[in-house]
Amino acid sequence: MAKLEFKMSEEYIEMGSCTKAHGLKGDFIFNLHNTIDSSVKVGVKLLLKPFTDTSSVDPKGETFEVENIRFGNKVIARLMGVDSRNQVDAMMPFTIFISRVDFKEIADGEVYLSDLVGIGVFDSEDARVGVVLNFYDNGAQPVLVIELLDGNKIELPFVEAFFPDVNMDEEKITMINPGLY
Secondary structure: OOOEOOOOOOOEEEEEEEEEEEOOOOEEEEEEOOOOOOOOOOOOEEEEEEOOOOOOOOOOOEEEEEEEEEEOOOEEEEEOOOOOHHHHHHHOOEEEEEEHHHOOOOOOOOOOHHHHOOOEEEOOOOOEEEEEEEEEEOOOOEEEEEEEOOOOEEEEEOOOOOOOEEEOOOOEEEOOOOOOO
């Protein structure tokens, strides 16, 4: 297997995970958080970290370059140096990260979901109600996991109807009360 060096000083962002193989020639089925305009593409170096002790991936992480990737109803990827189903099966399950430096430039007014984690959530009266804890994609749109000040958690689609304003300079996001808190 081709292992590449990575610098722990770089900021790595979780892009998804892998728990399934595809075919017999060494392909993986990636479960990516974002399949539309993804930063995971041919030539990008992925940092893989196992999420069980059954994975052959080094617990500290190993870096592999994307040799091929196809987006459709499944994301099928091939990594340099992985060329058999046995290798794929031994490596799974793992979490997929990429270096922040490999992210695409985004337009003004757009934001990476990973940048929202830890940002304060405020109501329309500008009172703090919680913090963005995490996010995931439900297949239709991204969903933000919000931890409210009382410790309860709510999950809401990241759409303008619930989140009309994101201010990255002030590190806050405005949430319309969905009647859940």
